[in-house]
Amino acid sequence: MSLFAFPLKIGVLLSRVVIPAVLGIGGYIAGTAPTPQLISALRAGFILVPAAILVISLICIYFLYRITPESLKSMQAEIAARKSA
Numbered sequence: 001m002s003l004f005a006f007p008l009k010i011g012v013l014l015s016r017v018v019i020p021a022v023l024g025i026g027g028y029i030a031g032t033a034p035t036p037q038l039i040s041a042l043r044a045g046f047i048l049v050p051a052a053i054l055v056i057s058l059i060c061i062y063f064l065y066r067i068t069p070e071s072l073k074s075m076q077a078e079i080a081a082r083k084s085a
Contacts, residue, residue: 018049 026041067075
């Protein structure tokens with residue numbers, strides 16, 4: 001599995017878990033008219049869940065992906081060494 005496919009697979013997994021959970025919390029019953037509780041659960045699910053995932057992602061990026069000037073120089077030196085080899 002490549003690193004490009006991994007985020008897509010995580011997104012598919014989350015969609016397969018989150019959507020049924022939101023529908024279940026909202027009290028969805030097939031073949032019936034949507035209730036106000038279902039509509040508010042859908043709104044919350046389409047707004048709050050992505051917002052929470054975004055915040056978690058930003059926290060991970062902030063704490064786990066730090067590039068300092070020193071690390072940038074070492075990365076550039078490594079890239080230059082690979083190109084010259």
